Amino acid sequence: MLSIKNLQARIGEKEILKGINLEIKAGEVHAIMGPNGSGKSTLASVLAGREDYEVTGGSVDFLGKDLLDLAPEERAAEGLFLAFQYPVEIPGVSTTNFMKSAVNEIRKYRGEEALDAVQFLKMFKEKMSYVNIDQSLLSRALNEGFSGGEKKRNEIFQMAVLEPKLAILDETDSGLDIDALRIVAEGVNKLKSPDNATIVVTHYQRLLDYIVPDFVHVLYKGKIVKSGGKELALELEERGYDWIISALGE
Amino acid sequence: MLYTELSSATQKEALERFKAKGFPTNKWEEWKYASLKSWNEKDLDWTPASLHESSTASLQTQNGNTTFQGSLPAGVEFISFDAFLASNPALAAKWEQRRPILDQNSLYDLNTALVANTQVLWVKAGVSVVQAITHDFIVSASKASAIQSRLIVFLEADATLTLIERAFTKEGSAEVLSNFVQEIYVSEKANLTYVKEQDLAANTSHIDHTFITQLSDSQVDLFTFSLNAEYLRNNLHFYSDGEHVVSNLNGLYVPGENQLMDSHTVVDHRKPNSESNELYKGVLMGNATGVFNGKIFVRPDAQKTNAFQSCKNVLASTRATMNTKPQLEIWADDVKCSHGTTTGQLNEEALFYLRSRGISLANARTLLLLAFVQEVIDRVTHEETKLRLTDKIISKIQTSLAI
Numbered sequence: 004m005l006s007i008k009n010l011q012a013r014i015g016e017k018e019i020l021k022g023i024n025l026e027i028k029a030g031e032v033h034a035i036m037g038p039n040g041s042g043k044s045t046l047a048s049v050l051a052g053r054e055d056y057e058v059t060g061g062s063v064d065f066l067g068k069d070l071l072d073l074a075p076e077e078r079a080a081e082g083l084f085l086a087f088q089y090p091v092e093i094p095g096v097s098t099t100n101f102m103k104s105a106v107n108e109i110r111k112y113r114g115e116e117a118l119d120a121v122q123f124l125k126m127f128k129e130k131m132s133y134v135n136i137d138q139s140l141l142s143r144a145l146n147e148g149f150s151g152g153e154k155k156r157n158e159i160f161q162m163a164v165l166e167p168k169l170a171i172l173d174e175t176d177s178g179l180d181i182d183a184l185r186i187v188a189e190g191v192n193k194l195k196s197p198d199n200a201t202i203v204v205t206h207y208q209r210l211l212d213y214i215v216p217d218f219v220h221v222l223y224k225g226k227i228v229k230s231g232g233k234e235l236a237l238e239l240e241e242r243g244y245d246w247i248i249s250a251l252g253e
Numbered sequence: 254m255l256y257t258e259l260s261s262a263t264q265k266e267a268l269e270r271f272k273a274k275g276f277p278t279n280k281w282e283e284w285k286y287a288s289l290k291s292w293n294e295k296d297l298d299w300t301p302a303s304l305h306e307s308s309t310a311s312l313q314t315q316n317g318n319t320t321f322q323g324s325l326p327a328g329v330e331f332i333s334f335d336a337f338l339a340s341n342p343a344l345a346a347k348w349e350q351r352r353p354i355l356d357q358n359s360l361y362d363l364n365t366a367l368v369a370n371t372q373v374l375w376v377k378a379g380v381s382v383v384q385a386i387t388h389d390f391i392v393s394a395s396k397a398s399a400i401q402s403r404l405i406v407f408l409e410a411d412a413t414l415t416l417i418e419r420a421f422t423k424e425g426s427a428e429v430l431s432n433f434v435q436e437i438y439v440s441e442k443a444n445l446t447y448v449k450e451q452d453l454a455a456n457t458s459h460i461d462h463t464f465i466t467q468l469s470d471s472q473v474d475l476f477t478f479s480l481n482a483e484y485l486r487n488n489l490h491f492y493s494d495g496e497h498v499v500s501n502l503n504g505l506y507v508p509g510e511n512q513l514m515d516s517h518t519v520v521d522h523r524k525p526n527s528e529s530n531e532l533y534k535g536v537l538m539g540n541a542t543g544v545f546n547g548k549i550f551v552r553p554d555a556q557k558t559n560a561f562q563s564c565k566n567v568l569a570s571t572r573a574t575m576n577t578k579p580q581l582e583i584w585a586d587d588v589k590c591s592h593g594t595t596t597g598q599l600n601e602e603a604l605f606y607l608r609s610r611g612i613s614l615a616n617a618r619t620l621l622l623l624a625f626v627q628e629v630i631d632r633v634t635h636e637e638t639k640l641r642l643t644d645k646i647i648s649k650i651q652t653s654l655a656i
Contacts, residue, residue: 051609054601079611091606095624101607104620109611144624161610 082168188213328380469495510539
């Protein structure tokens with residue numbers, strides 16, 4: 004589904020990604036872990052198409068397309084979704100209205116017919132139950148005055164509506180208490196299928212108790228320095244990152 | 254250049270004053286960004302308004318003539334200014350006490366000099382006009398002209414009125430400088446809602462002078478929606494001359510390619526315990542120029558005044574310019590006044606967020622700009638007008654961004 008080869012990116016003069024290689028197949032959950040400043044969020048941003056970063060080398064193939072050649076909205080239409088670490092507050096735009104625009108633009112891109120108001124209502128109702136989110140929250144200005152938990156539930160609600168092929172969760176656990184974490188994780192698990200894949204970017208192991216990964220990768224100084232199964236996350240929780248770093252001879 | 258049969262000494266004097274000064278140029282401090290210099294050199298048709306024919310509508314201004322067609326609501330009169338003054342000496346005396354602020358305003362003199370048919374829309378004491386009165390302000394000329402129009406709106410005590418003004422240019426009209434003066438008198442406990450929709454052609458320059466005098470316990474909600482014109486200048490002056498007066502000034506301007514829109518507002522608080530709220534927003538596209546100059550005076554007697562002013566602008570193009578200048582002059586010591594002006598660009602992070610959900614860059618920009626202007630539109634309570642304005646603003650923004 005996703006094939007990243009020797010991906011390099013920088014912001015300004017600063018090299019952040021220094022040759023990432025990663026293969027993701029449908030049905031898999033990959034966790035990307037690593038100490039602060041290792042490039043985890045940069046990787047998520049570059050995949051979603053944030054223009055602050057300049058890709059200086061490598062390639063990314065997503066379902067047979069050159070992902071780096073696509074605008075952010077085209078990536079979304081092709082089935083990529085980024086759950087933001089810090090969802091943006093947008094005064095004057097409600098989640099429902101903005102999701103209607105998003106869904107119909109994506110359907111148009113795919114040559115599908117637009118949904119009407121009744122179809123939206125039915126679909127939204129179903130997806131709202133995934134993350135236990137309230138209609139009144141969705142009618143309010145997007146993320147404005149939302150609590151940390153509400154913002155992240157709203158992200159997963161949007162993910163449920165857009166049904167991406169590949170979802171990237173960027174530090175979705177940050178700022179969440181344990182109850183909110185559980186609700187968000189349950190939502191993600193309900194959306195899992197053999198046809199889609201998930202990348203979970205996280206600093207801590209605790210989210211992985213709820214979203215169990217098939218693979219765990221450790222990112223350090225812009226490179227994946229170690230990969231393993233879910234037991235690697237537990238080991239990191241216990242021993243920290245130092246043993247991996249010293250094994251690199253640094 | 255100026256040819257006309259002037260009927261009164263007042264008109265002759267006003268014309269002399271105008272000729273001495275001419276149209277404002279960029280050398281005039283108050284007109285610095287909104288110069289009308291080129292109009293000093295044009296060969297204009299100065300035919301007095303009374304010689305033009307007028308057509309019909311409920312309240313319609315065309316070529317300086319304002320007429321009221323159809324049946325007037327009960328308790329409303331539409332009569333000439335002279336007849337109004339003659340009919341009621343007490344009201345005439347009150348009228349003489351109004352104080353429009355006229356410094357650096359040669360155009361007011363030009364209007365006084367050349368305007369012919371000054372009519373008064375007069376709402377009698379205690380009368381609440383249920384249906385909004387529409388005022389079609391039509392700009393039309395067969396050759397380049399400066400057209401003078403004037404309307405007086407007089408609300409007696411306890412009267413209530415909603416006015417919806419739609420200024421537009423008739424198709425095929427020649428180049429016009431439209432100079433429109435409005436003097437509005439809002440008596441004790443009277444209530445006026447006034448929506449101005451300025452949607453004029455690319456060869457029209459429109460100058461709107463709206464002077465409002467308010468007495469105790471009155472409220473005015475005024476909206477200026479500036480959609481299109483080559484040049485739009487709004488001089489909006491509130492003379493708050495009573496206690497517990499509420500003056501709400503709302504403005505939205507969306508200039509695009511080759512358009513200039515200038516809002517000069519003055520709120521003059523003369524008496525204690527009154528409030529004014531000013532909310533102006535602008536979206537500047539293409540190579541548009543915008544100006545906001547907001548003056549608030551709080552006179553020594555106007556203790557316990559609450560005066561708030563906010564002007565926020567988005568530059569939706571790198572070629573657009575916005576000039577803002579808030580001016581507060583406060584002589585009273587027990588008042589609450591605040592002002593804030595911002596001019597910025599669309600939030601890049603918000604744009605990326607919307608795009609990451611599949612919304613195209615153009616639509617994401619439109620969505621954010623509409624969200625930005627919605628606050629002003631939402632304050633309009635007249636539903637039909639609100640819907641029409643929303644449609645027009647969406648289409649203006651989409652068209653301008655597509656260029």
